[in-house]
Amino acid sequence: MKTSWTPIRHTAIVLALCGAFASAAFAGGQAAAPAKPNASADKGAATDTAPANATLRPGDDFFTWANGGWLSKTDIPADRSSWGAMASLAEETNQRIVKLIEDAGKDKGANSEARKVGDYFAAYMNEGAIEARGMAPLKPQLDRIAAIKDKPGLVRALGDSLRADVDPLNNTDFFTENVFGLWVAQGLHDTARNMPYLLQGGLGMPDRAYYLDSSERMAGLRTQYQKHIATMLKLAGYSKTENDADARAAKVFALEVDIANGHASRADSADVLKADNTWTLKDFTANAPGLDWNAFFKAAQLGDQDKFIVWHPSAMKGTAALVERIDLATWKDYLAFHRINQMAGVLPKAFVDARFDFYGKALTGTPQQSLRWKRALGATNEAMDEAVGKMYVAKYFPAENKARLQQMVANIVDAFGKRVDKLDWMAPATRAQAKEKLKTLYVGVGYPDKWKSYAALKVVPNDAFGNAVRAEQFHYKEEIAKLHHKPERTEWAMPPQLVNAVNLPLQNALNFPAAILQPPFFDPKAPDAANYGSIGAIIGHEISHSFDDQGSQFDAQGRLRDWWTKEDMEHFKAASSKLVAQYNAYKPFPDLAVNGQLTLSENLADLAGLAAAYDAYRASGGKNANAQGDQAGDRAFFIGYASSWRNKAREAAERRGILTDGHAPPQYRTATVRNLDAWYKAFDVQPGQALYLPPDQRVRVW
Missing domain, CATH: 1.10.1380.10 (Neutral endopeptidase , domain2)
Known part of the structure; x- marks a missing residue:
């Protein structure tokens, strides 16, 4: 899943990733924000949970109840179409990366990869040179x-x-x-x-x-x-x-x-x-x-x-x-x-502004264009993503974090496997194939096993336009070259500095970039409950994609093949159709409802992933975890999940997402908790509350 994060090519809009956890969060186009908007509100997985309305109950609107304090005091930055936990984390990450890149530009090794990164960024930042050349490069x-x-x-x-x-x-x-x-x-x-x-x-x-x-x-x-x-x-x-x-x-x-x-x-x-x-x-x-x-x-x-x-x-x-x-x-x-x-991003300001007027203001309702350094960072990430990622990982991703996340992944894969073992509707032959997928699953944590080389990419100081064209050609040749080589299961689809995660069905593989493995999604100092509810649910989400309505069509080798019995598939589709109906009933606007079929893959992954993460948390033996059920720990788990979805969007952007995005709006993704029995016990959710579902109407797939 290679997508474009900068206005140089085709996105002045941040693209959402189906099969991935959420929206890409590089600093390109409208994908960045002012330096410190409500930064403190995004530090911890379970902070600012006091509801804006003291009479609101968790069973009425769990998203607002859990995120009420954050929602009430947070404004969407002027250069953003939306703002939330992922965007805030991306902003902090981007500021770290910019400092690394600026330092790289001072590297005296003319042919070093770091120097190329610095030169690419500096050339994009040199608006004077771009204005002076005008239309000549194009x-x-x-x-x-x-x-x-x-x-x-x-x-x-x-x-x-x-x-x-x-x-x-x-x-x-x-x-x-x-x-x-x-x-x-x-x-x-x-x-x-x-x-x-x-x-x-x-x-x-x-x-x-x-x-x-x-x-x-x-x-x-x-x-x-x-x-x-x-x-x-x-x-x-x-x-x-x-x-x-x-x-x-x-x-x-x-x-x-x-x-x-x-x-x-x-x-x-x-x-x-x-x-x-x-x-x-x-x-x-x-x-x-x-x-x-x-x-x-x-x-x-x-x-x-x-x-x-x-x-x-x-x-x-x-x-x-x-x-x-x-x-x-x-x-x-x-x-x-x-x-x-x-090519507007590397042309004179008149072109940049004209493009933003449509793709920013008109299409997503974003009133203000992001600062130049943020667009420059997006362009550099696009051109030399893993070169930037290598610099980021060396500075900001400790080995102990990788080891701890790998253990969490193993725990959640094990929990998902045990859920498969307990499915009374699944035939032995289908179960064996499902377990084989889990057994052969490649899970990349933090960064790729093998880094890309940018030796063939020519970067010229103060030639932003030429650099963009050469990077475009470099990447195309890179992709064409793959046609003459065998597939690599361990190839990454996301660079380490991207705040996101992804399941790759053809590779039977998962990528968890380093940038998402930090607060508020993963905090080494936080209780296990909060971490399993936030990053654990993300891990479970990506594992579950291997078994959603799309991933279930691929076998352990990534081959499109029907490995289900007829009866098992009919049961799976029937259970899935209930989730489609559940999401079709959500109406963010009077004239526009969530598309339950379009968002089915993500909704299935949210539900199954959260359930597997909960099981893994219970089995982990960590702080606040015990088999008998600890209400405080369970509450922290579910609040951690809801906190990871805190987000606000402009109406134009949300409408666009409902029409084109495979992900439901965050408040409805949070609402999947209504399908888990443990959530009802943790918050004493009773009939008559808006999210309450009778046990026989709770969707249970995996």
């Missing part, structure tokens, strides 16, 4: 687009623009401005070979719904986006007359509407079985006519590949037809706009 790229004379030239340009930055198993937000997205990973059925996956792309807004939804709000965003296209074209000199850029923008927008019409829905994108389509080169010609696929793949450096996994067949067919049908001038303007838009 002009050669725009000239190449302008020089396209015919459709064969267009096809070559589309192929050349392909980038590898989307993982469909860990990112339901297929937001890539390039006409298609590429993912390189182990084959769905062939575990010995890496395969190229092609996915839908080509949109400047987050999802097809933004183009096709008839609501007044979406219509307004479409109007603002079309104006944004025109603004970018005007800034780049694409305006021969007063109305020329507006007319050209209208055609570009209309093309994107046509592209969106061919896109799969969110639900279909999350269905791996619908994505299991292996095409040969002949299949592309037969199934998606209108585009010279041989020429496209050759330009994309994929000419030696004989098979592709096509995740979104309808998008391939629809976009290929548009290449043939839509006039060349419109396609050239489309390519020019998207290249300008992608």
